[in-house]
Amino acid sequence: VLISELSARSHLPVPTVKYYLREGLLPGGRATSATRATYDDSHLQRLRLIRALVEVAGLRLDQVRQVLAAVDDDSAPLHDTLGAALRAVGDAAKVDAAARSRVDAVIRRHGWHVSADSHNRDGLARALAALASLEHPISAGMLDRYFAAMHDLAEAEVASVPSETRDAAVRHAVIGTLLVEPVLTSIRRLAHEDVSARRFAPSEGIGPSPNV
Amino acid sequence: VLISELSARSHLPVPTVKYYLREGLLPGGRATSATRATYDDSHLQRLRLIRALVEVAGLRLDQVRQVLAAVDDDSAPLHDTLGAALRAVGDAAKVDAAARSRVDAVIRRHGWHVSADSHNRDGLARALAALASLEHPISAGMLDRYFAAMHDLAEAEVASVPSETRDAAVRHAVIGTLLVEPVLTSIRRLAHEDVSARRFAPSEGIGPSPNV
Numbered sequence: 001v002l003i004s005e006l007s008a009r010s011h012l013p014v015p016t017v018k019y020y021l022r023e024g025l026l027p028g029g030r031a032t033s034a035t036r037a038t039y040d041d042s043h044l045q046r047l048r049l050i051r052a053l054v055e056v057a058g059l060r061l062d063q064v065r066q067v068l069a070a071v072d073d074d075s076a077p078l079h080d081t082l083g084a085a086l087r088a089v090g091d092a093a094k095v096d097a098a099a100r101s102r103v104d105a106v107i108r109r110h111g112w113h114v115s116a117d118s119h120n121r122d123g124l125a126r127a128l129a130a131l132a133s134l135e136h137p138i139s140a141g142m143l144d145r146y147f148a149a150m151h152d153l154a155e156a157e158v159a160s161v162p163s164e165t166r167d168a169a170v171r172h173a174v175i176g177t178l179l180v181e182p183v184l185t186s187i188r189r190l191a192h193e194d195v196s197a198r199r200f201a202p203s204e205g206i207g208p209s210p211n212v
Numbered sequence: 213v214l215i216s217e218l219s220a221r222s223h224l225p226v227p228t229v230k231y232y233l234r235e236g237l238l239p240g241g242r243a244t245s246a247t248r249a250t251y252d253d254s255h256l257q258r259l260r261l262i263r264a265l266v267e268v269a270g271l272r273l274d275q276v277r278q279v280l281a282a283v284d285d286d287s288a289p290l291h292d293t294l295g296a297a298l299r300a301v302g303d304a305a306k307v308d309a310a311a312r313s314r315v316d317a318v319i320r321r322h323g324w325h326v327s328a329d330s331h332n333r334d335g336l337a338r339a340l341a342a343l344a345s346l347e348h349p350i351s352a353g354m355l356d357r358y359f360a361a362m363h364d365l366a367e368a369e370v371a372s373v374p375s376e377t378r379d380a381a382v383r384h385a386v387i388g389t390l391l392v393e394p395v396l397t398s399i400r401r402l403a404h405e406d407v408s409a410r411r412f413a414p415s416e417g418i419g420p421s422p423n424v
């Protein structure tokens with residue numbers, strides 16, 4: 001298909017598609033003349049992935065680039081690729097040493113296999129430090145509960161990763177990890193609305209909500 | 213304290229503090245002369261909250277403003293305030309009607325009390341539609357599992373909200389809902405690193421990770 005149709009089917013403006021082509025995020029099409037090229041389903045899928053990483057997962061373009069580089073690097077073992085894709089999303093900003101030690105200790109205690117340089121260790125340490133500075137520390141018991149709940153879900157999620165082809169596995173894992181985050185975040189906010197309503201609303205508010 | 217110390221203790225540059233004052237996100241201090249004012253602990257706490265909402269929860273400034281407005285509105289019942297603060301965070305962009313119907317049906321089936329105009333309904337619908345467009349739909353079984361897991365956690369989280377004073381309750385709920393999100397997201401990514409490592413890494417990789 002032509003770039004105009006690629007644009008229409010991905011719901012992205014033509015200039016955006018051209019920008020991704022120039023930036024190398026989207027591979028070039030097959031040239032049919034000096035000024036025209038055609039694109040196939042792989043281009044459409046790639047565009048949809050980029051769009052979702054930006055709009056749904058909220059990644060910056062440099063993070064999208066790192067995730068795609070990890071996905072495209074056929075030379076790396078599958079496990080390294082998944083790790084690299086996830087690590088790329090973290091942020092390398094400075095982090096409170098005490099919070100980081102706490103994170104390392106919890107990960108060790110749970111026996112998780114996580115590379116020592118994973119940005120997600122720092123991401124968690126930064127989030128915990130921010131909460132502590134707001135006098136809202138996360139207790140050891142609650143942290144263990146979060147670890148257990150997330151691991152349960154991860155087991156179920158990774159069990160559905162197809163292992164036949166490397167491409168399918170990487171793609172599935174990246175989407176399943178990063179793009180499911182807003183699903184969980186939204187559901188958690190809805191759960192908080194519900195639990196707050198039950199706890200704080202006037203008692204006549206209890207029972208299935210009438211305005212739904 | 214003076215604005216310079218407020219800046220130092222909140223780890224925010226003086227121009228940023230002044231910007232928040234101008235924008236009305238931070239209440240003015242007590243004037244001690246024509247050009248000087250002093251600030252107290254309530255200002256420091258407010259600044260830390262704004263900083264965390266921006267840097268940790270990733271909110272835009274207009275969303276921060278809505279959250280703070282809900283927090284500051286003493287006239288509203290507590291439950292409405294919490295709902296308003298959470299609703300403010302969602303995004304009002306257009307959403308796929310089929311995905312939205314699915315969300316409404318799941319919420320109804322679980323008997324959750326969620327206002328019909330909560331932006332988080334749309335947020336969830338948008339996230340589900342994005343995954344479906346990437347040929348990575350979330351199954352009904354997995355969605356139910358997410359609902360159950362998030363509700364379990366929300367029960368434990370809301371149970372610790374102090375109910376003595378309205379201010380403390382609102383503040384705790386806002387921080388506990390929004391600022392814990394990056395904690396859960398980080399833990400989930402770490403869990404995925406672990407589960408992927410166990411599933412895809414060479415077998416000698418199993419056992420506590422040597423590089424931790």
